[in-house]
Amino acid sequence: MKDIQSLPPGPKPHPFFGNLLEFQRDQLKFVERMQRTYGDMVTMHAGPRPFVLLFRPEYVRYLLTEHPRDFMATQSAGGDLMEVLGESLLTIEGEAHRQQRRLVQPAFHKKRVESYADYMVQYTQEMLDTWHEGEVVDIAQAMQQLTLRIVVRSLFALELLDQIDEMGRNFSQMIEHRRSLLARLLNIYVDLPFTLYGKRMSAKRRIDAFIYKLIRERKAEGQDHGDVLSMLLATQDEEHPLSEQQIRDHVITFMAAGHETTANALNWTFYLLAQNPEPREKLLQELQTVLAGRTPTLNDLPNLPYTEWVINESMRVYPPVWAMGRKSLVPFEMGGYHFPEGMTFLFSQWVIHHHPDLWQDPNTFRPERWNPENDEKVQPWSYFPFGGGPRICIGMPFAQLEAKLLLATIMQRYTPRLIPGFPVVPKPRVTLRLKHGLRMKVERTATVVKDSVTMI
Template identity: 35%
Template structure:
């Protein structure tokens, strides 16, 4: 009889209806391991137990899937049978409402069709000028020798870009309100991400009070801008495009649905791009040769001009560098689904309601798919290796029909911002100590990412030394 390893090294003889996995504590299951270090826990589970791992979060069983062949039907082939898990999203419906991030079924399909044109074609290209202009404004305020917290800078920049591309303009007062409010919302959402039970918003916990106060601020700004857009009926921004969209029956989005989509994009959209840029520049700061190569490309492509949409296709090394940054530090480090009905995965019976987890962090560092998986090597993306990788071995934006609707927006934004920065400045880490990632709902740095900025001596750029 075959031996199947299960629990903390315990051999279980014979056939089993449950995949192998780590033993947990009574009642808590593997929750403490998950809370202590989810990245290390998921990585160790994949290394020890293989492609399908049995977990228990509290009394509820769950599965971790590490085989692209088993991930494909969950995200694509039979995606309707594997909806997003309801437990976590019930805790944040006050924020996201019924926006694209959490809506399901035919309503989600309708919203996706309505929103898609705003993130494609000429409309997508039109956002490039805003991205570059706001980046150059930020860089004009940098001075040689000063220390910058890259995470703080990237969060502020991508929020400004999101607000202007969404609304066309936002007042300084609105931006100040939203910046602080979105930070409070992210903090509370992160707390709820690891909470094993539901606590109603009405319970007056300090985090809940901050959460509701922040939500009032964001909703107030968004709803006022929607009213103004309805009145003036013009604009070339994303919100106007969403307002003008019509479904097959000629119906537009309601104001409530517009609010849900705008808040979703503000919260989910700007943070993930900011994190992708933060981690990419963190890596470049520790790899001077890679940094110099990206800067040389940016200087050669852009010359003495600022970047445009037409330059994105020529900034190939910048694109590969962002891809490698997102491989090592995927902003969305885990993807959740659940079995909508009893099913079978790799020969194991799975009951309806079982949560299923796919971790880009684990997949992107799997030596089956990547040589030297822990190494920062942008050159690995030369000659389009994505076509040779197993599907879903690389999924920084998710995959299948529910791939992030703004993934092209995010890649264009990241490439243009990165090229604009490295062309003008070199970033030197203020400390040699590595920065640990904090795995919450996104993968953020644990602490600040402080770098000293040094102007590039490029005679083509604003007098060279800035």
């Protein structure tokens, strides 16, 4: 390895922890400060080990699409995913990743994903039937329950309304209860009920029991239920058949990612719409004009461009995945620096999506910037909410369809309003969560019909 001085500039590391204590204190502000202070390539330390923060689109492109086989994915942004997700598309590498992705890809083909549209809308309508004018709703909890119910139906063709609360809590425990910083640095694992690691593993075991029971029941039945699990059981490569463990790993990853990212994207969208009356009214006007009070269908989506721009802009301002990591498998040069094999890199959607050199008024929520008729051009790789390259999120079409249908269905009937003084605080984990949830007052959506105002 070259002398550390040959690496990009960065903050001075402290003994033992390096820069991790500052990073852990407020990860979003830390990476923002690093870019402002040191530029678009910054060295920080996890304990004694250096790793590099990258804040330019061309660096992201180099790692993800120009030389993807020279890097392996790392969970440096979210930590310890392998222990709960196993060997899934998020955690495996190389030829194993390519082979497994080829096997599971049919579950996410366009026609199959679009077949889920009707019950995405149906489940949203059923949720809205339980809401009442003026009621205060924890939108974050409601979106988690709704998106989890949808993904369970997609994966297993099951209605688990009575168990959704418990499953949501289990997934939250798996995501939230990471080992302490000291335990991770010392590589300590204490699987006891009172430890964070123990609570995480307990939640994992409960979810595993549910998934393995279902896998074995389906194998015994031998029937195609038209869901993702049926496809995984039927998609068996002669040379590399999927084991029960592999099916479990894929399914738990699809469950976790399939509801977590969409729920967070919708949470931040409702928050931004509540804060910005003009975009909210433009969205409602589009929904009124196209849908005229009825629920949306798959065929309506091409006629709802502003709805799509709202979601795109929300994922720019509050990206559901706020950072990603890679580790180099070979030495290479980039940006005037020589990097050795084994160097870890972290590139942040949070910073790049707000970079003032890449975006006009980057901190302003302005869906119109996505209008292709405007002169604003989005520089390639300045926006990558789903990652990119060979490891781009396999569930991206599912998430995009779900977000548009759910947003349109909800806003047709209810407009969530902010409660004065309620603390809205980002909580960066694997995804960008809300620290205190999102309690909002739901009001019936008003629509103008001729000269009068009616309630949908």
